[in-house]
Amino acid sequence: MINEYKSYLEPKFVYLPLTDPTYKIANVKVEEGDAVLVGTVLGYKYKGQIKLPVISSVSGTVKGFEELQDRFGKTVDHCVIENNMEDNQIELKAFENASTSQVRARLLELGLEQINVDGIFTPLKFDRPIKHVVVNASFTNEPFLKTDYLFVNEYAEHIAQGIELLKVAANAETVTVIADKDMEPFAFNSLGEAIVDKDMRLETVKLQKVNGSDVKVISKLIKKPVSPDLLSDGVLYVKVDTAKIVYDAVVLGKVSNSRQVAITGDGIKENVIYEVVVGTKLSEIVSDLGGYNEVDEMVLHYGSFTTGNQLTTDETSITLNVDTINFQEYIELEEDVCTKCGECNDVCPVGILPQNIMDAEMRNVNERIVDLDTGACIECGLCTYTCPSNINVLEWVRRAKRRVG
Amino acid sequence: MKFVTKKPPIVTNGEHTYKRSLNLHIALIIAALAAVILNGFYTYPDVTLFTSGLEQSFKVFSMIAIASVISVVIELFYALSEGNTSKFSSYKGFVDPINTGILIALLLPINAPIFVLALAVFVGVYIGKIVFGGYGFYIFNPALVGALFAFSAFGAGHLASDIVTPLETLKLAITTNTTFELQSVLPLIIGNYQSISIGSTSVAVLGLLFAYLCVTKVIDLRISGTYLLTVLVMSLGIGFIIFGFGEMALGYVLINIVTGLAVFGAVFFISETVSTPTSRETKLIYAVTVAILMMVFRTLSSNVEGLIYAVLFGNMITPFLNRTVKHSNKKALLKTLVGITIAVVGVTFIIGFMLKGQIEESSINAIVVTLGGIL
Numbered sequence: 185m186i187n188e189y190k191s192y193l194e195p196k197f198v199y200l201p202l203t204d205p206t207y208k209i210a211n212v213k214v215e216e217g218d219a220v221l222v223g224t225v226l227g228y229k230y231k232g233q234i235k236l237p238v239i240s241s242v243s244g245t246v247k248g249f250e251e252l253q254d255r256f257g258k259t260v261d262h263c264v265i266e267n268n269m270e271d272n273q274i275e276l277k278a279f280e281n282a283s284t285s286q287v288r289a290r291l292l293e294l295g296l297e298q299i300n301v302d303g304i305f306t307p308l309k310f311d312r313p314i315k316h317v318v319v320n321a322s323f324t325n326e327p328f329l330k331t332d333y334l335f336v337n338e339y340a341e342h343i344a345q346g347i348e349l350l351k352v353a354a355n356a357e358t359v360t361v362i363a364d365k366d367m368e369p370f371a372f373n374s375l376g377e378a379i380v381d382k383d384m385r386l387e388t389v390k391l392q393k394v395n396g397s398d399v400k401v402i403s404k405l406i407k408k409p410v411s412p413d414l415l416s417d418g419v420l421y422v423k424v425d426t427a428k429i430v431y432d433a434v435v436l437g438k439v440s441n442s443r444q445v446a447i448t449g450d451g452i453k454e455n456v457i458y459e460v461v462v463g464t465k466l467s468e469i470v471s472d473l474g475g476y477n478e479v480d481e482m483v484l485h486y487g488s489f490t491t492g493n494q495l496t497t498d499e500t501s502i503t504l505n506v507d508t509i510n511f512q513e514y515i516e517l518e519e520d521v522c523t524k525c526g527e528c529n530d531v532c533p534v535g536i537l538p539q540n541i542m543d544a545e546m547r548n549v550n551e552r553i554v555d556l557d558t559g560a561c562i563e564c565g566l567c568t569y570t571c572p573s574n575i576n577v578l579e580w581v582r583r584a585k586r587r588v589g
Numbered sequence: 590m591k592f593v594t595k596k597p598p599i600v601t602n603g604e605h606t607y608k609r610s611l612n613l614h615i616a617l618i619i620a621a622l623a624a625v626i627l628n629g630f631y632t633y634p635d636v637t638l639f640t641s642g643l644e645q646s647f648k649v650f651s652m653i654a655i656a657s658v659i660s661v662v663i664e665l666f667y668a669l670s671e672g673n674t675s676k677f678s679s680y681k682g683f684v685d686p687i688n689t690g691i692l693i694a695l696l697l698p699i700n701a702p703i704f705v706l707a708l709a710v711f712v713g714v715y716i717g718k719i720v721f722g723g724y725g726f727y728i729f730n731p732a733l734v735g736a737l738f739a740f741s742a743f744g745a746g747h748l749a750s751d752i753v754t755p756l757e758t759l760k761l762a763i764t765t766n767t768t769f770e771l772q773s774v775l776p777l778i779i780g781n782y783q784s785i786s787i788g789s790t791s792v793a794v795l796g797l798l799f800a801y802l803c804v805t806k807v808i809d810l811r812i813s814g815t816y817l818l819t820v821l822v823m824s825l826g827i828g829f830i831i832f833g834f835g836e837m838a839l840g841y842v843l844i845n846i847v848t849g850l851a852v853f854g855a856v857f858f859i860s861e862t863v864s865t866p867t868s869r870e871t872k873l874i875y876a877v878t879v880a881i882l883m884m885v886f887r888t889l890s891s892n893v894e895g896l897i898y899a900v901l902f903g904n905m906i907t908p909f910l911n912r913t914v915k916h917s918n919k920k921a922l923l924k925t926l927v928g929i930t931i932a933v934v935g936v937t938f939i940i941g942f943m944l945k946g947q948i949e950e951s952s953i954n955a956i957v958v959t960l961g962g963i964l
Contacts, residue, residue, distance in 0.1 A: 257594075409918070481593045494594040514593050520606040521725030525809075526867035527604070535918040539867045540911060556915055572604040 189334075191459040192472050193442060194269055198242050198463025199262040199501040200226060201254045204298060207231045210238070210261065218246045223274035223294070223439035226263045237295040240265055241441035241462040243272040253500045255301075255486045257493050262501060265463070278437035287353035290434050299426050301505045302488035304399065304562050306414045306421050308430075314354035315418035316405050319347050319427055320398055321375055322364035322391050332444060332457050333371035339428050340371075342435075344378035346427030349434050354420050359384040360405060362398050364391040396533030396566050409534045412562045425507065443504055447473070451482045451511030460502050466509065467498040481514035490565020490578070520573035528567035528577050534560050538567040542580040545587065553584045561585060604806060610684045612805040616798045616856070617691045621653045623794040624787045627780045628699060631790075633752060638700050645699060649787050652706055653694040659710040660690030667719050685724045689714055692732035692857060695788025696850075696897075697739055698752055709739035729904045730864045732857075737897050752783050755848040757893050759841065763831065763944060777847045785894060789853035792846075799856045808860035811869065812876045815929075816859045819880035820851055823937045827888065830941030845887070850896040854883075858896070864904040868917045870925040871910040877929040879903040881936050888940050 202210035207229035214226050220240040228235040240263075247264045254260050279286050288310055291297065297307050305320075321336060321343075336343065351359050361379060363372060365388045379386065389397035398421075402410050406417050414421050425444065432438040441462050448455045453474035460469060470476065484495045487506055528538040536557050544552035558581065567577035629646035639645045664686040668674045676682035693713050697706055713735020721727040755777070776782050780791030789795070802808045821842065828841030845851060859865070859879060866875045879899045886895025914921070 476590060479590055481595075482590055483594070484592050494592075496592045496594060498592070514595060521723075523606055523609075523725055523862045524865070524867050525606075525862040526869075526872065529868045529917055532917070535916045537868050537914065537917060540914070543911075552912075570604070572609060573606040 188454060188456040189459075190456045190472075192464060192469055193459065193461055194267065195242075195461055195464040195468060196267055197247065197465075198240075198265050198267060198461060199250065199252055199465060200238055200241065200265070200463045201252075201501065201503065202227055202238055202249075202261045202263060203229050204254065204260075205256050205258065206298065207234075207236050211235075212249075212263070214246045214263070216246055216248050220244065220246060220265060221272045221274045222441050223276065226265075236297055237293065238263070239295055239439065241439075242267040243270050244268040253495055253497050255493060255495070255500065255503055255506055257495055267461075273439055276433075276437035276439065279434050282349060282352065282434050284352055284355055287349050287430070287434055291353065291430065294433050294439060296429065296433065296440075296504070299429065299505050300422055302507075303491045304410070304412075304414055304421060304564060305423065306419070308350075308353075308420075308422070308426070309415060310354055312415050313418060314356050314415070314420045315358070316402075316420070317347065317351050317354055317356045317359045318362065318398075318402055318405070318419055318421045319343075319350075319359070319424060320362045320421070321424045322362070322367055332446075333368040335428075335444060336371040336424060337368075337374045340374035340378040342431045343375070343424050343427045344382060344384075345435060346429070346431035347379070347384065348382055349430050350420065350422065350427060353430075356420065358405070360387055360401065361385070362387050362389060362401055365389065366391070394566065394569055395531055396564055399533035399562070399564065403533070409560065410562060411560065423507070429504075440504060443502070443507070445502060445506060446508045447511075448508070449485075449511035451476055451479055451484075451513050453477060462502060462504050464502050465498075466500050466502060469502070470498055470511075476511065477513070479513040483510075483512045483514050485510040485512070488565075490569060491563055517574050519575055522573055522575055525572060527570045527572065531566045531570045533564060533566065534562055536560050538577045538581050541584050542575075542577055545580050545584040550588055553588050558584045558588060607681055607684075609805065609807045610688065612802065612807050613857075614684050614688055616802055616807070617688055617695075620695060620788050620794065620798060620857075621691050623780075623791055624653070624695060625650045627790050628787055631781055631783075633699065633783060648699060652697065652699075652701065652703070652787065653691055655703060656694035656706055656710050657687045657690035659707055660686040660693070660714050663711060663714045664719070664723075667715075686714065689718065689731050689735075692788075693735040693739075695853075695857075696732060696736035696786045698785055699787050700752070701739065701743075705739050705743045708742075709735040711735075712738040725863055728864060728908065729901055730858055730861050733897050733901050733904075737901060740897065752785060754783050754785050754893065755844045756887065759844050760887070760893055763888075774843065774847075777843065782848065784848070786850060786853065789850050792848075792852050795852045795856050799852070802856060802860075808856065809862075809865075809872060812860045812865060812872050813855040815873050815876035816880045817846070817852070817855050819877050819929075819933055820884065821846060822933055823880065823884045823940070826934075826937035827884070827941045827944065830938070831944050845884075850894050851883070854896045854900060858900050859903075864907060866907050866910045866914075868911075868914050870917060870921050871907075871914050873925050873929060874910055875903050875907065877933060878906065881932065884940065885936070888944060 209230040210227055212227035214220060221243045222240060224240045225237045226240055227238050229238060242265055244266045247266045250262050250264050251259050252262045291308050297309055299308055300306060347359055361384055363386060387401050389401060391397060399410055402419055406419060411417050429440045432440055442459055443462060445458050445460055447458055452470060458469060484498060486493050486495055486509055524539060526539055532538055541553060541556050541558050544556060561581050563578060565578045571577050625646050628649045629642040661683055665677060668677060690710055693710050694706060713731045717729055717731035717734030718727045778793050784790045803810050824842045824845035828838035832838045832841060859876060866872050882899035882902055883895040886892045886898055892898065
């Protein structure tokens with residue numbers, strides 16, 4: 185667990201990506217030299233007819249547009265804004281008791297749909313009926329426990345209210361909060377006190393043991409194995425920080441222009457939880473941290489360990505949907521042959537058989553890949569995590585999925 | 590410094606295949622040492638080859654050493670012929686060949702000639718392992734392939750002809766309908782009796798190794814445990830049916846579990862991951878199949894031990910078992926448990942009553958004919 189806290193809230197420039205893998209076409213609304221406030225719409229990104237706004241995270245002047253690598257490893261256009269350090273925000277109405285449509289409209293207005301992109305967490309989308317809202321109050325991310333318990337402790341009431349707003353927005357029947365059994369008592373108590381009088385169920389699991397316990401909780405809830413798209417199962421699954429952002433946006437009328445990011449790994453001088461302004465360049469944060477350790481080859485991993493992306497440059501900006509960044513010296517890990525121990529089959533939370541799928545993929549047997557229900561893989565990465573031969577089992581399963589569509 | 594995207598920096602759960610091979614290696618060295626020491630204390634009444642315990646110990650030691658060396662040499666020659674000997678640059682490359690060598694030596698009887706051992710190792714390592722692509726790719730357990738070759742090719746003339754094991758005595762007593770004298774338990778536990786394989790004597794040592802290998806996750810308790818439980822339940826059932834409730838029935842159980850290759854197999858062969866199924870349900874089916882087959886061989890065939898055939902047959906059906914399973918969930922587990930329970934109970938009753946002579950061969954034929962008619 186990281187106990188070091190730092191903040192970097194006054195970047196000179198911010199770089200905001202105009203597109204992402206879901207919303208691929210951008211329609212820019214600002215020009216070079218335009219003055220913007222925190223929350224000003226810089227443009228819209230489109231997926232067919234559906235559009236999402238790209239909003240400014242600082243107040244200042246648009247300096248132009250630059251091509252940079254985004255968190256998914258794709259080179260996309262970024263809007264560059266010079267920060268005037270005044271932090272002036274657009275006027276947003278605060279809602280005391282927001283209705284379903286008000287919450288949805290606010291989330292849409294601030295472009296918060298794509299806030300969760302890692303793992304099986306779902307986007308804040310309400311286009312399908314949602315029966316259950318599940319909030320993870322403790323998300324393990326090896327080698328460190330990512331969840332910042334001081335954050336949970338400090339904002340427990342806001343988080344609880346944010347969860348309620350999500351329930352309202354989704355018109356959900358149940359709310360389940362998943363907490364770690366080994367959670368720090370002070371944070372656990374605060375969270376418990378905040379949700380005790382609300383209609384929420386607290387589910388404690390042992391998250392130190394990485395075995396997909398959250399997936400099992402959801403599976404129990406929907407009484408069937410979870411599918412790769414949880415929204416189609418009628419489940420909205422988010423983290424506590426999302427609940428806090430929703431609270432800020434709706435109740436306080438505040439644009440979430442900063443977020444906490446856990447920056448870890450042996451490639452950097454210090455492992456810390458950083459509060460940074462959205463759009464800050466990663467290289468600036470690394471410089472603020474004291475730079476890199478002397479290594480020949482570095483792996484830069486954005487997002488969850490098992491499901492995040494690797495980037496080839498640190499000239500990339502922090503977005504609202506990244507909570508973990510890891511810098512690790514690349515060490516050649518020898519991959520042993522598969523001994524067919526079957527541990528990946530045992531650990532798979534959706535009950536499919538990754539070893540058998542990998543075997544079928546190696547032998548190019550399409551029929552068997554389909555037969556093994558490969559499409560049900562939720563890409564949680566537990567098979568890779570558990571493999572004693574260091575085989576990237578998930579990658580083989582992904583290949584098999586791609587092969588059969 | 591440059592950024593690379595070669596492999597995700599996933600921190601795994603700390604389990605490593607090599608660590609497991611090494612633990613098996615340590616366990617095998619302990620089992621080999623136990624074999625060397627225990628064989629020094631026991632005198633084989635009918636084996637005239639040795640004059641002292643020390644000679645016996647030396648024979649066991651030389652068998653283990655020679656088998657390991659031959660195994661390593663075969664793999665080394667193969668690596669040389671392939672032009673890639675890099676795996677032998679560290680001890681890691683030697684662990685698996687040595688393990689196979691030790692296992693083959695431990696499976697053979699003390700009076701096995703060295704040339705038989707050498708041939709067994711050659712067959713086991715080359716035909717059983719290398720031909721299939723080496724470690725991780727073989728479909729039959731190489732050590733068992735080697736041992737099977739030795740027993741089938743040289744069994745009558747060279748191997749174990751002078752060794753009378755408790756299982757053999759028991760089998761003779763049942764087939765000739767005579768009583769057998771129950772030995773005291775302690776020698777059976779510490780391994781002071783005649784055994785077909787030099788490594789399978791002391792169930793006390795094997796029990797400790799079983800626990801060690803379970804803790805270090807080298808063996809899967811679901812396979813080895815289910816197998817031992819099935820052997821226990823079946824021998825208990827068969828024992829009770831043949832002898833009725835009493836000391837004889839317990840003696841039958843004791844001899845079936847404690848002596849012979851039952852526990853030795855549970856520790857070193859049943860759970861060998863490469864040649865066994867990969868999912869929970871198929872592992873259970875595999876374990877029960879091997880146990881049932883072993884008991885069938887022990888009771889109904891001329892084979893006294895049956896473990897080698899049973900495990901190799903289990904290996905043979907492993908690809909089929911792997912193909913039959915699509916999901917691993919509670920429903921599949923429940924169905925499997927019900928199926929294997931019915932199979933174990935059914936086979937136990939059939940074997941028991943067949944041995945007791947209550948089911949005549951003619952009545953079985955009648956059942957087969959009736960079934961054929963229905964189908």
